[in-house]
Amino acid sequence: xxxxxxxxxGMFVQEKEAVTLDCTYDTSDPSYGLFWYKQPSxxxxxxxxxxxxxxxxxxxxxxxxxxxQKARKSANLVISASQLGDSAMYFCAxxxxxxxxxxxxxxxxxxxxxx
Amino acid sequence: DTGVSQDPRHKITKRGQNVTFRCDxxxxxxxxxxxxxxxxxxxxxxxxxxxxAQLEKSRLLSDRFSAERPKGSFSTLEIQRTEQGDSAMYLCAxxxxxxxxxxxxxxxxxRLTVL
Numbered sequence: 383x384x385x386x387x388x389x390x391x392g393m394f395v396q397e398k399e400a401v402t403l404d405c406t407y408d409t410s411d412p413s414y415g416l417f418w419y420k421q422p423s424x425x426x427x428x429x430x431x432x433x434x435x436x437x438x439x440x441x442x443x444x445x446x447x448x449x450x451q452k453a454r455k456s457a458n459l460v461i462s463a464s465q466l467g468d469s470a471m472y473f474c475a476x477x478x479x480x481x482x483x484x485x486x487x488x489x490x491x492x493x494x495x496x497x
Numbered sequence: 498d499t500g501v502s503q504d505p506r507h508k509i510t511k512r513g514q515n516v517t518f519r520c521d522x523x524x525x526x527x528x529x530x531x532x533x534x535x536x537x538x539x540x541x542x543x544x545x546x547x548x549x550a551q552l553e554k555s556r557l558l559s560d561r562f563s564a565e566r567p568k569g570s571f572s573t574l575e576i577q578r579t580e581q582g583d584s585a586m587y588l589c590a591x592x593x594x595x596x597x598x599x600x601x602x603x604x605x606x607x608r609l610t611v612l
Contacts, residue, residue, distance in 0.1 A: 386539075417600055425586065427540075427603035434598075473539050477599060483528065483547070485601060487539035 383408050386474050386488035394494050395464045402449070403459040403491045405474030411435075415477040416457040418448065421490070422470040430472075433457060464495045499523060501604035503589050509610045510579055517575045518607040522591030529572050530601060531564055532588040533557070540588055546572060547594070579611045 387406045395401035407416065418430040433441045433448045441448040449458040461468055474488040502521045510516050522529050527548050532540035543562070545553045548569035558564075561579075566572040576583055586608050590601035 388539075415598065417598075419603075424605075426605050427588065427590075427601075429600045429602070432598040432600060475601075483545060483552070483594075485530065485542065487532075487541075489539045490537070 384488075385409065385486035386476055388474055388488035388491050390491045391489075392492045392494070394496060395461075397466060397495055397497050398463055400460060400462045401464055401493065403461070403472050403474075403493065405457045405459065405488060407455050407457060407474070407476045409455075409476065409478050411478045413478075416448070416450070417475040417477065417485075418446070418457075418459045419473045419475060419487075420468075420470045421473060427473070431459070461493075466495050466497060469493060469495045501589055501591050501602050503587075503604035503607050505607060506605065507608045507610075509612065511612050512581060513578055515575065515577045516579055516609060517573055518587050518589075518609075520572045520574070520589030520591075520604060521570075522572070522589070523593075523602055526591035526593045526602070527569065528592045528594055529566055530590045530592075531572070531574050532590065534586045534588055534606070535584075543574075543587075576609070579609075581611045584609055584611045 414435045416433045420428045431443045431446045433450045445462045447460045471490045473490045476486050504519045529546040531543040534540045542555050544564045546566040561577045564574045586606045588606045589604045
């Protein structure tokens, strides 16, 4: 089974609007971490936001928030007030394992922000 | 610059040749990962080091692939007898196991083209 599933290959959003990128995960470990990374066309992977499995509140970092629904095993990324510079690939990732050393990535969602 | 650096950034080679990529992680990071990424896909795990010990290798890593991390500092990824299917971006990432979130810090990648 896929560890991380991103079902939206591509998304469009109008500038200044909010957008939600979907991510579901599969793990039997009680302790895990969830991440979102941004990959612009230049190729570098940029860390955006982190949610621990025991965190009670949804993580927020500026315009990014993570909608964590543990029972549904989903970790959707919400980008508020989209900007043209947000156009990029977005990857959901999960860290698990005995020493918290295994990272799995989804197949990504390509976000296009329209002016 | 104290980020993760990779060299070379681009490599074009003929099928059957050997190639070697180098990764210099962030100095205080004890974990180092190699991933492979093909166009439009998420990073696929190849191998992982804790200090100088290679603790895990993916089944994707055939016998033609070998990675080292002597002295727990920089790492090299060698591909012998390259095949056209090896064409991809090879990403190196590092992390510190005592960090609160333990996110991966990525280099800019080494793009391999096998003709």
